[in-house]
Amino acid sequence: MSIEDPYDDSARERIVAEPPKRVEAPVRLAFERDRARVVHAAASRRLAAKTQVVGPQTDDFVRNRLTHSLEVAQVARDLARAIGTHPDIAETAALAHDLGHPPFGHNGERALAGLSTDCGGFEGNAQTLRLLTRLESKTFDADGHSVGLNLTRATLDACTKYPWARSEATGPHGVHADGTPRVVVKFGVYDDDRPVFDWVRSGIEGRRRCLEAQVMDLADDVAYSVHDVEDGIVAGRLDLTRLDRDALWETVRSWYLPGLDDDALDSALADLRAMGSWPRTSYDGSRRSLAAIKNLTSDLVGRFCGSVQQATLAATGGEPPVRHRADLVVPEATEVEIGVLKGIAAHYVMQADDRVALMERQRQLVAELVERLWARGVDALDPVFVEDWERAGDDAGRRRVVIDQVASLTDASAVARHEALGQGRLPWG
Template structure:
């Protein structure tokens, strides 16, 4: 029988800084169990409870925030990883960590910070996640006293890296800032022979797919319960055409109407698709919850079946396989995401709110820069004092803003900008 040591060698279990054996009695844990515990106990994970998923955390007690979304992604990732044979704790940790780098106001805040980061190499939520895990989250230091973040294993960091390449002109998404290239290079230094430089490990692919699955069904559920989405509207051709346009703009540029209509028909055949507008009764909510559960099962089952058909029944891990996602599943997920995007993210009220959020981020950034570090939290104030140039100081200000929750960003703005 294949053991974890066979699937994850010494290089996969190596940490940036070697750690001595514990001096106090403690339960015997695998390196990946220890990694998971470090992420679970991190301040960055706790902050996600007050950061926007799609609707702001203050909008309704029911809607997901970034923390509850991450917990759901972790559950889906574990369910995918276990039957494939890759380490479920490793996949779960990657899922728990995948949104740590998101700033206040979700992707809207991310775009605003990127607009302000021209002189220091941009801002990207996934690159910020690596920075948090390897530098900003306090846990371990090297021999010179410099923070190495949570000091996670190489395999865990690799699994957390959705885009395993640095910033470049031809790629909008990336996984490491120039300032963090040394740790990124260390993380990728033990790739198996013949592995392409930009290839993701299987566990990262599991995390990414689990994120798509949770995003597609849960944002839809939140939109329906919040009164933003009426699924019966999809019975009308003009409504479907508008949703298809959003799907093409945001997710699948080349998809034609026939393919998207077929995908919608398939997801409507799963479980019991609502035939009447949501009315808030427990029976309606139960039906919606059962639908989302059935959809998750169908999506994960299709990927498991396709991946096993490609690679057989042995345990799969690291660079021994790629997750196989059928085209039909990609289209089905994109349709569900497109419904939420069209009726929630593109609503006039949402667009007006997003503009106010971007303005807040820009003005807060200007105030923090003008303070020359004095308005920063103590940790970031120390980073600012040690920064070598204006570019490095800009990065510290971005780190500070990215660490804020939605509400704390509003509070800081009220204190510094009014």
């Protein structure tokens, strides 16, 4: 059976029907075309100048949102192929998963969430759906409205990490880097994007994510748990040979694994330390030391994906794990080990005093930028947002346009626009 066979006409349907092109060489299948559209999207290019953990301008080595997305895509594609689901769909979802992130990453998301409560809130995954189906320019419907990249139903479903609206979201848990309770709830669609969301989820009941979305989500967890630690080591912020166990476990529980006792966390760390590539000496910046870190990251990715592959294939009984026919199986031990690595990065990098102070300044900048744009109005918007402003029927709709504008900016362009508007100038004046 071809891997394309389980994906029927409904899975390949687009919001606006597209007749076959007369000349297209080489011929591409529907999901290959989806991947190409995401790769070539302007929102993908902007990820190169958006924060992953530390700002992209701080160091030549650290990852930005684009390099992170490429790494997630590689993990997702390999895992999808290994378990028998569609690699193009999983890879495209991974490439798209962070498109909705605003400047300054999750910190900017936190700021925008607090500034948009009266117009439907803000969440990076809901913004991704909005970009793919509205804000990115490629296709228009018969009424002259943008339908974004006009991706297939199966691909959009795979990009939906949280298939529910804000009103259906559960409360946030855990803390931010500064110790304050988390405030951003997780959801995948704004109210005014509900029609396209309902089209994507046609025939699907409840909150169940498709298998390809689960692959994307797991690949994201694997990539940033491993690579954020790598970035922290090379930046000199953490040393895997010298971990403060008591403080570290407090962070792990606060951020990721509430309720786990010290024994369970100790056991997971001991299993990681038993790996042959786990460092026995401190990183010193040498070529040999860099190679050792790379070997560790490779082994960790293989360790996590291998355990998930085995558990998933054992649970499917030979049936192709595609769309809503199966679920990804993540063994508890793997989940805890990933959580430990994420906690190491959170404790030594994200909670560092200089990072907390910088993040506060970033949130203030975002808040001031939103209010300056709001006060200046339509003439301060990029041309692509002018029609949205003019079509908005009320202040809530216009506020959403301002939020869309700010979310589209990179770290550097947000700073530049904030400065320009603060001086009474238009950004391009």
